[in-house]
Amino acid sequence: xxxxxxxxxxxxxxxxxxxxxxxxxxxxxxxxxxxxxxxxxxxxxxxxxxxxxxxxxxxxxxxxxxxxxxxxxxxxxxxxxxxxxxxxxxxxxxxxxxxxxxxxxxxxxxxxxxxxxxxxxxxxxxxxxxxxxxxxxxxxxxxxxxxxxxxxxxxxxxxxxxxxxxxxxxxxxxxxxxxxxxxxxxxxxxxxxxxxxxxxxxxxxxxxxxxxxxx
Numbered sequence: 308x309x310x311x312x313x314x315x316x317x318x319x320x321x322x323x324x325x326x327x328x329x330x331x332x333x334x335x336x337x338x339x340x341x342x343x344x345x346x347x348x349x350x351x352x353x354x355x356x357x358x359x360x361x362x363x364x365x366x367x368x369x370x371x372x373x374x375x376x377x378x379x380x381x382x383x384x385x386x387x388x389x390x391x392x393x394x395x396x397x398x399x400x401x402x403x404x405x406x407x408x409x410x411x412x413x414x415x416x417x418x419x420x421x422x423x424x425x426x427x428x429x430x431x432x433x434x435x436x437x438x439x440x441x442x443x444x445x446x447x448x449x450x451x452x453x454x455x456x457x458x459x460x461x462x463x464x465x466x467x468x469x470x471x472x473x474x475x476x477x478x479x480x481x482x483x484x485x486x487x488x489x490x491x492x493x494x495x496x497x498x499x500x501x502x503x504x505x506x507x508x509x510x511x512x513x514x515x516x517x518x519x520x521x522x
Contacts, residue, residue: 465490
């Protein structure tokens with residue numbers, strides 16, 4: 308059975324690695340980025356709530372306005388609660404799925420990274436502000452990821468993975484979205500994306516790719 312290589316930033320890398328290890332898989336970690344804060348100013352409001360699409364926005368956002376939170380998933384919701392914020396909604400199907408559940412016309416302050424995918428067809432008024440960035444780290448050696456399943460949590464990670472000088476036909480890729488899979492480029496032994504953008508679904512796909520025979 309192939310090992311998994313987890314490429315997401317810490318502390319997410321350790322969380323994913325622990326879940327994978329609990330499922331019985333050999334896990335390697337090599338974060339491709341590290342999150343770091345960027346200076347930001349609170350935009351003119353008023354706002355009804357915060358839209359949080361990454362736990363990093365809460366961890367690196369500094370002093371956040373005391374507004375209720377609509378979180379894209381469990382990890383971002385946990386980070387918001389740890390920061391003392393009230394969480395009203397926890398999504399399960401990405402930001403577009405979350406926004407479908409929220410009232411039309413809601414005024415949302417979106418705390419985000421410098422690189423982000425804007426919501427599509429939102430019925431709410433959304434003001435996005437970058438509060439953190441992802442600083443690139445050293446690329447892994449080819450020997451770390453050959454004959455493994457690389458777990459890709461973002462399009463940015465996919466683009467970084469595509470820069471590794473490796474025999475792609477010896478690597479399978481499990482991606483958290485179609486955009487993340489596309490960013491990896493072509494030539495991989497397998498490159499598949501999950502329907503639900505969350506860690507359990509991604510690890511389920513990775514497990515399938517680990518167990519399948521052949522290259």
